[in-house]
Amino acid sequence: MSEHFTHLHLHSEYSLLDGAISIEKLIQFGVANKCKALAITDHGNIFGAVKFFQQAKKAGIKPILGIEAYFTEDITVKNASNKYYHLIIIVENRIGYKNLCKLIEASYTDGFYFKPRIDYQLLKRYSEGLIVTSACLGGHIPTLLMQDQWEEAEKRVDWFLEVFGPDRFYLEVQPEDQAEQKILNKKIFELSQRKHVKVVAAGDCHYVTEQDRESHEVMLAIQTHHKISDPDRFTFGDCRVHMRTADEMLDIFHEHPEAIWNSGVIADRCTFTFETDKLFFPSFPLPEGISSETYFTTLCVRGLDELFQTDRIPLEQKPIYFQRLELEMQLIIKMGFIGYFLVVSDFIQWAKKQAIPVGPGRGSAAGSLVAWALQITDIDPIRYNLLFERFLNPERISMPDIDIDFCIEGRDRVIQYVRERYGHDHVCQIITFGTMMAKGVIKDVARTLGFPFEDSNALTDLIPEQLKITLKEAVEQEPRLAKLIESNNNIAKLFDLASRLEGLTRHASKHAAGLVITPQPVSDMLPVYVPPKSTDLVTQYAMTELESLGFLKMDFLGLKNLTLIDRAVAFIKQSHQTHIKLSHLPLDDTKTFELICRGETSGVFQLESSGLKDVLRKLVPDKFEDIIAVNALYRPGPLGSGMVDDYIERRHGRQKIVYLFPELEEILKETYGVIVYQEQVMKIASTIAGFSLGESDILRRAMGKKKADVMAEQKSIFVARARERNFDQKKAGELFDLMAYFAGYGFNKSHSAAYALIAYQTAYLKAHYPAEFMACLITLEAGDADKMSFYLSEAKDIGLSILPPHINTSEIQFSVVNNAILFGLQGIKNVGHAALDQILAERTKGPFQSLLDFCLRVDLRTANKRVIESLIYAGAFDTLAGNRAQKYEALSKMMDIAAEYKKERETGQLGLFNATHTNGTPADPSHFQFSDIQEWQQSIKLEKEKEVMGLYISGQPLDSYKQYLKALPISMLVQG
Secondary structure (H helix, E strand, C coil), X not given: CCCCCCCCCECECCCCCCCCECHHHHHHHHHHCCCCEEEEEEXXXXXXXXXXXXXXXXXXXXXXXXXXXXXXXXXXXXXXXXCEEEEEEEECCHHHHHHHHHHHHHHHHCCCECECEEEHHHHHHCCCCEEEECCCCCEHHHHHHHCCCHHHHHHHHHHHHHHHCCCCEEEEXXXXXXHHHHHHHHHHHHHHHHHCCCEXXXXXXXXXXXXXXXXXXXXHHHHHCCCCCCCCCCCCCCCCCECCCHHHHHHHCXXXXXXXXXHHHHHHHCCCCCCCCCCECCCCCCCCCCCHHHHHHHHHHHHHHHHHHCCCCCHHHHHHHHHHHHHHHHHHHHHCCHHHHHHHHHHHHHHHHXXXXXXXXXXXXXXXXXXXXXCCCCCCCCCCCCCHHHCCCCCCCCCCCCCEEEECCCHHHHHHHHXXXXXXXXXXXXXXXXXXXXXXXXXXXXXXXXXXXXXHHHHHHHCCCCCCCCHHHHHHHCHHHHHHHHHCHHHHHHHHHHHHHCCCEEEEEEEXXXXXXXXXXXXXXXXXXXXXXXXXXEECCCHHHHXXXXXXXXXXXXXXXXXXXXXXXXXXXXHHCCCCCXXXXXXXXXXXXXXXXXXXXXXXXXXXXXXXXXXXXXXXXXXXXXHHHHHHHCCHHHHHHXXXXXXXXXXXXXXXXXXXXXXXXXXXXXXXXXCCEHHHHHHHHHHHHCXXXXXXXXXXXXXXXXXXXXXXXXXXXXXXXXXXXCCCHHHHHXXXXXXXXXXXXXXXXXXXXXXXXXXXXXXXXXXXXXXXXXXXXXXXXXXCHHHHHHHHHHHHHCCCCEECCCCCCCCCCCEEECCEEECCHHHCCCCCHHHHHHHHHHHCCCCCCCHHHHHHHCCCCCCCHHHHHHHHHHXXXXXXXXXXXXXXXXXXXXXHHHHHHHHHHHCCCCCCCCCECCCCCECCHHHCCCCCCCCCCHHXXXXXXXXXXXXXXXXXXXXXXXXXXXXXXXXXXHHC
16 A cells, blocks of 8 residues: 555544534545545544545545544543543444444443543453544543653553554654644654554644634634633634645654554555445344235235225226236335335334324325335325325335324324334434524624624524525625625624534434334444433434435424324314214315315414415315415425416416427326426426336436536437427427426425325314314414414404303313313413312312312412412403402412411311301301402403413403494594
8 A cells, every 4th residue: 555644533523513624625625635535533423424434435535434532441430530531443344333333332321421431441342443542632641641650651552552452553643733742742752662552643633724723713612602702711722723734744743754654554454334235124023934025015915905995995996006006016125125114014003003193194105005005104196196206216226215293192102112112222313413504603603702692683683584594695695794794894704704614513412203223222233322411312323324324214203283183083073973084084075175265274284374375265276186286386486486376377267278298288287287296297207208207206306406417418318308209309398498497396296295185184174163173273282372372363263252261161171162162271371280180180079169169179389379360360260259359359368268277177176167267267168258349440351361361351452442433433433
């Protein structure tokens, strides 16, 4: 091997808020400087490993994986006296990778004490396949040398040589930016001579160029919550930790060139690479003597038969469906994805057997007939022209991606089932990363530079509300920002520093829904991590990286609307003795479409926004396919392009529908000639240019990415193949351009159809059972005062009466009485569930006779004064003796009576109704005499109601003026 230099001590952005080297910039440096190899050695983690390997290999650079570990004498000692040190650990081969994963797991599960630590014992146990260096000034051996503890340092060297041997242990030297480093380097070279240990030169890189030093210092201040002007803040001081070239390193270590070339020797030893040609699905338990292929096909055929038997599919279409099923099964078998489908089908069918609501589908999986037959989805892909190839492309094999919606109350039970089914150590949640995006990075940097909070907010308010907008784009789009940068040096500096940090990873946390299921224990196959303020293990690789490595990962999502549907169906059954079977709802119900056309869709899944209600009123949908289309069209791109207006105009015959070729009518007639769906782009390519559906999916992807060179090549192929099929060449070119234009806005029809089904189900329930539906909806949103108030107002708007809360008849949740909504006690502010549970438990013994009876019977530590006052404000005690003003005034006295009585009862001094309290008040609650106080004015009553319930219940503020308003002529009201 030729001599070359490799950076072996380098902190990428995944050394969170410590390293400022993005993977992209690292690779750019490597390409520019013709590096044969590069390494990342982040603090205690390998978060960036997969991304780094992918990009390095693509650039022709050999990737080397390692970490800078936190190393201590004994991880069982967790106190300040047991100091930790740094140690560079590099992966040599596959065994080394597995051992590094084991070390990382132990550092978080056993060794964590402020940092994830390992010790000598662990390192010895998992030493095979690893190469180590003594690291920086913070290493154990360097620390001993700086303390002139030569004998102890030599003992540590002997330990490393015994465990790793002379070819896998190196002493590390670094550029002499600090006086301490100069001293250390001299001692390292001396120790090397004494112990015959090789030396390697490294840079301890934290940023790419010298010009990034200041922004890195700002990053450190962000990490430690200091201002850059704080004299005692954490800083790298004089240390320059940018990425130096090989020539620069040779110049620094010109007396020891072998230290430079040793980095290349280490890099050449490293052979580890990720396996990307294997699938790591969990082992699905099969019936004895049956192969996975046989079991899979049997379940698919049985499932499709059941769909025919339950009248989900017309019997005369059996040949069409079984032909499609056979095609899909064979493709899935060929791709090696049987295990994936069996695992997903198993836990979904378990959920359904436990009556846990599951969504009808999400994403492109709804295009699979196999998925429907296995109950993974619940929508007919053939009826709605959904394509399997949009889900799994046989000509561009990639992992299936099935994400599942569960009821928010049952999701955790499904996850627990999966853990128990495959083993808790085989199931792990997945990491997710937060990055320093435009607004966030401006706030962070402004805070460290000492900008006033108001100024920082004013600047971020000028950044346009655009998803994933960059600072460069923000300045281009907002002239005021550009002007401020030009005219104010402080703001110019702020934006310069922020732009250097923009996009870097800021923090790691647990993905809300992602799970990975592995065939072996997770820690044997993947590195794990424990996020801050958590005890849960998560994988160190994000979802896309896990997928690229062949692991089964998926989202277990909680969808509140499924909970709403489930509660509403149960409530309707209880109230009307009517069992609604969602899978058999008529999809052409007149009452449902009338509600949708009126735009009365508050609470209807995905059809709630005011803009969408307006579109529905203009469109006047009359079939399920219209809802699918609206779901796909109501997005910024189609709205801005005029697609929605064209769709509406054509729907009503006010705009002519023109097809470039007659063959397009069959594909586009359901959307009135507008290309709405990605599947339509695929079908057009297949019909006009003879593309297979697999090729069509590749074309669709290319169109979505809009790469000019790729598009030009694809257009040439499309036009040529269309010409071969006797289509006009010029028109074919026009059609391609049209497809390319719409492909940028085209939506996944499979996802839109599945979500349209949930929209329809919620609309159906609201149209036919408005009181029950709205009561369940308001209950579900009772934790959000604004939403609860909004839906209560909506209920009034559709003609439903809202009955005030009643201490003896109201439930915790909102309920229905004679087709009116009875206010639920949980909707009253300051009244928590602990108090409500106690109140309702006491109420089962008999209704409350008075406010004093209430105070005597409930636990006043839980249902405290604030709780009872809120119940009074809401009118919950209105049917009991006394007006609200009297109850409010007497409450303290009643609570004192109740407390005294309970104390006396505990000591056995008297019974409830056979004595008089020492203050002269009868213990019988029915005899309590209120003071002669007038009721609050109506305006005060209403104000208190609004305060605790979010709206007026007993009247309206203008009610007292009704007689005067009636007396006014209409002309005066109009003028006013």
